[in-house]
Structures are given as C-alpha cells and as structure tokens.
Amino acid sequence: MRVFKKRLDIENDVAVLQKQNKTIGFVPTMGALHDGHLALVKKAMAENDVVIVSIFVNPTQFNNSEDLSKYPRNLDQDLTILSNFSSEIMVFAPSPEEIYGTETVATSYDFEGLEHEMEGKFRSGHFDGVGTVLKHLFTITSPTKAYFGEKDFQQLQIVKKLVAIENMSVTIVGCPIYREESGLALSSRNKRLLPEQLKAAPLIYKILTQVKNDFGTKSVTTISDWVSQQFQKEALLTLEYFEIAKVSDLKSIKRKQKNTNYRAFIAVFAGEVRLIDNIALN
Incomplete structure (x- = not known):
C-alpha cells in the first residue's frame, strides 16, 4: 500500500494514472476509520481501477476548537486497517500545510441556501x-467518482452543489448509512462515547424508525412533539434539533405535500459528543 504525505508526490502518480486512462475512485475521510468507511472503499474498489483514500482532519470545518482537538486521530491504526483491507489502496495523509499552504482559511461559498439549513444553523x-x-482534494486526486455516506446527507447534497459550482467532472456517489446491529449509525465520534452513552445512543435510530412509520398518518407537528418528548425521558441524550425536510432543498416543513420526497434529520448530544442521523420517509 502506497502512502503519500506530499501533495506533489500523489499528483505525479495521479498524472500517470490519467495517462493510462485509469478510473480513480476517491474516499475522503478524517480518519478514525470504521466499517462504514470500509463499505465506501469496497464500493469504490468495485467501480474503479484505482482507489485513493484521504485521511485528513480538516481544521476549517470545525466551528468548535475543542471538538477539533478531541477528534480521534490514530494514523498508524488507520493505515493498518486499510492495508489489511487491500494492499492496492493509495492513501493520502497530508498535513494542513500541504492542503492550505501558509494560510488555513476557508473559501466562502453560496450553496443556494443548502448551507443555512439544519447543520448550518448550528455549525x-x-x-x-x-x-x-x-x-483541494478533488483537484489533487482528480477522481472519476467520489464516495460519501448518507449519514451526512446534507453534506452529500452540498458536495454535489460544489461540483456544479466549480465545474468539476467528478461523479458524486451517495452510499447507504452503515449501522451497528443496534441501529446506531457508525461514526468516528462513537469512539468517544462512554459505555452508558453507547448503550443509550441507539434510541436515536429507534425514534427515526418510528417517525418513518408514523409519517404517512400523523402530522409533522405531532411527530416533532413526540420526538421531543422521547428525548426528555432519556437523561443521557439531549436533542439539539429534529427536522423533517424536503430532499430537494433541505428546507424544513410544517405540512406535507403530495409528490414530494422527505427526510427526517436529527442531531443529539451524548455528553460532549454530537451525533447526527437521518432517514428517508417516503
């Protein structure tokens, strides 16, 4: 397995692959790899000649410096997981300087309002x-396809918008949420949960499942009130938000309309650990 730390080194290898007309599948991660990440890698391997996995904890997407400092990092363990999965994977594990140069700042984007809904309101x-x-990563790796999990569904929609804004040729592939047997969506942040929090956290998916079952017969207000009541009963979990939104523009709704696709979105704190999830409703 080849591991690249320098931008120029992987760009040179990618240029060779392009001359050979190889298709490149790209899986961007922030490390702390789990089976959900490996499911993305597996799909990328099935659909492309070469797969690149990036491991980079991106400082510009953290609005909370404490969350950034506590984000789990273990590059050696991540590399072992990937090498055991496939020795053919290329890994890009840069420093912030390799990505951003001397100034680690974010560009301001207009994602046509997608960025102001749900996560955007709180982060x-x-x-x-x-x-x-x-x-930056798409420019460096020049992927044919890039793979993202639907757990971050809002992010998935924004990445599709980004590709359109920047006129990039990469195809964005959304992949189903990978869950533990308990229903809890796999997340790198799960590693920070205390045992009692880990035991309580599957309530999130249990509630989403009930929301899906009730969506056809109950009002949005009734469902939302019920969700709030369920979390008031669970001392270890604190509801930050619950919203039912249109898939097309992610705007939350008060009333349902015919011929419209909806999804339920939720964010919950277990102590200091923030967990998000979502589910298709129709």
Missing part, C-alpha cells in the same frame, strides 16, 4: 470548510 462556517477542503 457556522462548517460547509465553507467542507467545500474548501474537497475542492
């Missing part, structure tokens, strides 16, 4: 940071 500047780092 100021987050999606500017996401867009900025992905523009």
